[in-house]
Amino acid sequence: xxxxxxxxxxxxxxxxxxxxxxxxxxxxxxxxxxxxxxxxxxxxxxxxxxxxxxxxxxxxxxxxxxxxxxxxxxxxxxxxxxxxxxxxxxx
Amino acid sequence: xxxxxxxxxxxxxxxxxxxxxxxxxxxxxxxxxxxxxxxxxxxxxxxxxxxxxxxxxxxxxxxxxxxxxxxxxxxxxxxxxxxxxxxxxxxxxxxxxxxxxxxxxxxxxxxxxxxxxxxxxxxxxxxxxxxxxxxxxxxxxx
Numbered sequence: 001x002x003x004x005x006x007x008x009x010x011x012x013x014x015x016x017x018x019x020x021x022x023x024x025x026x027x028x029x030x031x032x033x034x035x036x037x038x039x040x041x042x043x044x045x046x047x048x049x050x051x052x053x054x055x056x057x058x059x060x061x062x063x064x065x066x067x068x069x070x071x072x073x074x075x076x077x078x079x080x081x082x083x084x085x086x087x088x089x090x091x
Numbered sequence: 092x093x094x095x096x097x098x099x100x101x102x103x104x105x106x107x108x109x110x111x112x113x114x115x116x117x118x119x120x121x122x123x124x125x126x127x128x129x130x131x132x133x134x135x136x137x138x139x140x141x142x143x144x145x146x147x148x149x150x151x152x153x154x155x156x157x158x159x160x161x162x163x164x165x166x167x168x169x170x171x172x173x174x175x176x177x178x179x180x181x182x183x184x185x186x187x188x189x190x191x192x193x194x195x196x197x198x199x200x201x202x203x204x205x206x207x208x209x210x211x212x213x214x215x216x217x218x219x220x221x222x223x224x225x226x227x228x229x230x231x232x233x
Binding site: 006 | 124127132144145146147150155158161162163178180182
């Protein structure tokens with residue numbers, strides 16, 4: 001199987017992925033799934049949810065082997081935090 | 092148990108072996124970063140060297156309050172004597188070990204000014220029968 005490479009810019013990934021999530025996926029999945037990961041193929045809109053990021057990713061790849069995958073975390077703008085959280089430091 | 096050191100720059104480091112899909116292998120020095128909530132990160136050159144397969148992208152919050160879109164690859168690390176599949180985040184910094192990889196483990200650090208770095212860092216698996224935080228001072232148990 002050829003190794004999939006990203007076919008869109010990072011900006012395009014974020015734009016398409018967020019639009020799909022906000023428009024079609026979030027209303028269906030948000031309730032009761034706080035903190036779970038959603039893996040979305042930005043070309044077909046196919047998605048998978050799991051509390052384990054690797055499982056969500058594997059399930060989506062099983063359905064769409066060439067997925068252009070955007071990862072979301074339900075209830076958060078971010079899927080990762082690199083370094084301390086600056087906003088939480090007391091002023 | 093995994094052992095490491097606290098360097099004279101006051102960084103907590105371990106040596107860790109990373110494997111690519113075709114058996115490529117690289118031992119790297121990785122910094123333990125409790126502010127990083129992922130598993131593991133590598134700079135782009137090492138990801139290319141190991142030929143890790145690209146998997147997905149997501150948005151991350153950076154320490155300076157900015158955000159970025161980053162790439163996530165599939166990799167394997169040798170962790171506490173076993174192979175462990177991990178999400179490898181691309182980050183242009185020293186390799187980082189994050190809190191997700193430390194899940195279920197107890198991290199002990201001995202930080203001091205001298206150059207004696209022997210066993211200054213230990214990462215120990217907590218068996219399920221062991222009460223969480225056993226041996227830790229009460230003040231830590233929040």
